Amino acid sequence: MKAAIITYHRALNYGSALQAYALNHYLRTKGVEAYTIDYSSEGQRATYTFYEKGHGIMTLARNTFTFLYSKSLQKKRQRFEKFITYNIPLIGTEVFANKKIQNEMDVFICGSDQIWNGNTIDFTPHYLLDFVMDNDKCCSYAPSIGTLQQTQATQEAYRKHIKRFRQISVRESSGSSYLSQIIDEDVETVLDPVFLLDGEEWRRVASSECEKEGDYVLCYFIGDVKGMREFALRLGEFYHCRIYVILLNLRDVFCFKRKALYEAGPAEFVNLIDHARCVCTNSFHAISFSIILKKDFWVFVNNKKITSTEVHPQTRIIDLTESVGLSDRVLDPDEWQSVELGKPICFQDVYKKLNPLRVRSKEFIQRILENGKSV
Incomplete structure (x- = not known):
């Protein structure tokens, strides 16, 4: 059978590229001829231009930095492009209007990332499969709405388009509850596509170039997040090792106790995590x-007390860590100074909770494929 996926695969963002690969690759391991539609919205392309547009002092600062490190930053972009070209089979946007091509597809799948967040500059109704002529072919696997504060217009778009879907799932339980109320349909919660592959599968696409x-x-x-960077320095002292930061923010350019990594693409990102002693992040x-990859980590949020039913984009971190028993690895500005560093994560306990979630997520994909065969 053949499947077409639409997602944020062209965003210059590690998570976007890697989740796009994961879903496409997993479907192919199941014998599906899967393609990702090579579409990015005008807003997304504007977001990831090499030099920012604007006249503010921060825009000037960021563009100056880009100029000074242009060779390394271009290398990063090339690695993103290489990863997509070599690892994600693509189909062109002619599928939007070509009935013949659509008839060849057994299923269309909204992939993951925040493709259903109407507040982002990236969003268009294409990510709700507005172009698909056959409602029976519409499904979703783990898209995110990002925040529960969606406009009335976006909510109406949900009602218009998502109600057509034969199989509906999202990535966060908070998003599932929210959408279920809006469209008056059951919406399942599944894992992000990166969890469809295990550590060894990810190591096969990792690159050691960085x-x-x-x-x-x-x-x-x-x-x-207040305290996050200070905590990273504390980790370096505790483990008596160097600190590297994958550069995304000007705050990290002039901290000489952290060595900046400018050139990592998606494959290098996986490898850097795989070989780390510990990871410190808010990602x-x-x-x-x-x-x-079974690595110790600490993750920061602005307020750990926020629950998954409240309106906040960090709920995906809280939802995930709670589901696998790792809430103690989530830090906020009120508690990072008192945390005990030496206790490692017991991944045997983590996987006892993660594996059933993986099984459930894969079963959902199997239902998509079975319905696709029956169309």
Whole structure:
């Protein structure tokens, strides 16, 4: 059978590229001729331009940095492009309007990432399969709405398009409850696609081109959480090892106690986590790969007390860590100074909780495929 997936595979973002690969690859291991639609919205392309547009002082600072490190940053972009080209089979956007091509597909799948978040600049109704002519072919696997604060227009789009789907799932339990109420349909919660593959499968696509020798703490910081960077320095002292940070933020350029990594693409990102002594981050996918590759980690959120039913984008981190018994690895600005560093994660206990979730997620995909065969 043949499947077409739509997701954020072209975002210059590690999680986006890796989850896109994971779903496509997993379907192919099941004998599906899977393709990812090579579509990115105008807003997404504008977000990931090499130089930012604008006239503010921070735009000037970031563009100056980009100019100074242009060779390394271009190398990173090339590695993203190489990863997509060699690892994700693509189909062109002619599928949007070509009835013949659509008839050749047995199923269309909304993939993961925040493709259902109407508040992002990336979003368009294409990510709700508005172009698919046959409702029976519409399904979703683990998309995220990102936040529970969606506009009335986005909610109406959910009702119009998602109610057509034969199989509906999302990535977070909070999003599942929210969507179920809006569309008056059952919405399942499944794991992010990266969990469909095990550690050995991920090691086969990892690249050692940015590999570092010896023990190190790996940092990947998105924005800022109070205490996060200070805690990373504390980890380096505790383990008596170097600290590397995959550069995403100007805050990390001038901290000479952390060595910046400029050139890592998706395959290098996996390898850097795999060889780290410990990971310090506020990234959902950094902790996801830490769990998959069985690496100790600490993850920061702005407020650990926020529950999965409240409106906050960090719920995906809280939902995931709670589901596998790792809530004690989540830190916020009120508690990072008092945490005990020496206790390692017991991954045997983690996998006792993770494996049933994996089975359930794979069973959901099997139902998608069985329904696709019956269409």
